[in-house]
Amino acid sequence: MRQLDIVKNPVVPVTPSADAINATVETVFGEWFKVRRIDDVAHVFITGEVGCTRAYPELLAQVAGARDIKLFIDSPGGNSIVGVNLFHELTGRVSETTITGRCFSAALPVALAGKKIRIERKARILCH
Helix, strand or coil: CCCCCCCCCCCCCCCCCHHHHHHHHHHHHCCCEEEEEECCEEEEEECCCECCCCCHHHHHHHHCCCCEEEEEEEECCECHHHHHHHHHHHCCCEEEEEEEEEEECCHHHHHCCEEEEEECCCCEEECC
């Protein structure tokens, strides 16, 4: 029978700091939204996983005071609770939603906040 070697310097797990974890998450997932204001119109580009790296109240703060909001969505989905909350917060404020690529899962309720919904020919919707 073979005898096991005794480990003289065991590996001690190290818990990374919250900043290191957040930096890693942002590197992997990237930003999930960007807002560009032109006059009183907020153009919101949702391109990542909804609600993954930044809290949705940040998005709401950036569109606050806008006369109109236009959404552009190419998202694989994300946090469904955030998607439904954004639907409730943005309904009646979004004049137009344009689905430019994927509009999957949690991104779908966000898209439905628009009074007018357009989908590009190459775009796809997934509801489950």
